[in-house]
Amino acid sequence: MPGHIKAQNGSSVSLHCRAFAEPEPDIYWITPSGTRVLPNTVSDKFYMHPEGTFDIYDITENEAGLYTCVAHNLVGADLKSVSVEVNGYFPQPANGSLNVRIKSVATNSILVSWKAGPGTLAPNIKWYTASGVNHPTTAFSTRVPSDVQVYNLTHLSPATHYK
Numbered sequence: 001m002p003g004h005i006k007a008q009n010g011s012s013v014s015l016h017c018r019a020f021a022e023p024e025p026d027i028y029w030i031t032p033s034g035t036r037v038l039p040n041t042v043s044d045k046f047y048m049h050p051e052g053t054f055d056i057y058d059i060t061e062n063e064a065g066l067y068t069c070v071a072h073n074l075v076g077a078d079l080k081s082v083s084v085e086v087n088g089y090f091p092q093p094a095n096g097s098l099n100v101r102i103k104s105v106a107t108n109s110i111l112v113s114w115k116a117g118p119g120t121l122a123p124n125i126k127w128y129t130a131s132g133v134n135h136p137t138t139a140f141s142t143r144v145p146s147d148v149q150v151y152n153l154t155h156l157s158p159a160t161h162y163k
Contacts, residue, residue, distance in 0.1 A: 001069070006085045007059050015082055017052040019071030021128045028116055030147045032091065070145045078134040079145050082152025097103040103150065107158055124152055127162050 006011050012149045019025045029048055039050045043062060047055045052071075056063055064086040083090060103111040112125075120137045128139040144151055156162065 001082055002079055004083045004085065006088075007056075009060055009087050013084060014058055015054040015056070015058045015067055015069070015084075017054065017069035017071070017080065019052065019078065021071070021073055021075065023075070024075050025078075028070055029054045030068040030070065030145055032063070032067065034147055036147050040076055056084070059084075059086055061086045064089050065091050068145060068147075078146070079143065100163070108156050109152055109154040110156065110162075111150065112151050117147060125153075127153060129157075129160055129162055 001016055005013060005015070015029070017027060017029070019027055027039065031037060035068065037046055037048045039052075041048050045057055045059070049055070052069065054067065054069070064084055066081050068079050068081040070077060072078075074094050077148070100112050101112045102114050105111075123130050124141060124143050126139065126141040140153075142151070153162075
């Protein structure tokens, strides 16, 4: 899947997404407005085929933005995004940062949440230990689908400062 597609007003666009895993993954798409589109969903603008292809009909600047394909199964999830530009238009996010809130804290985990506006890119969450001179800094990161607005950071060490 290409990372960027240019379309003309009134045309149709097909975004292809395939995922192979064991067990077989379920696939869905997230539109720029944050709507989750499941297989066999039909509307006047969209259709998602069971194998993962996402069709956009009679495209206008209202449909321009970031579309994210999410494949998930019991083992985990993966995602890939494609930006769709219509007649040279692509919506720009108002602010590139997220306001992250701590929802709960446990011995080895912390639950964080955020509110993202429409068209926001899939968040890349990074956290790391703020260690002293004698201990190396350990860094972690993860990407989450753009429709997810809560994440549980697990396997944290007690009495350790994280940023």
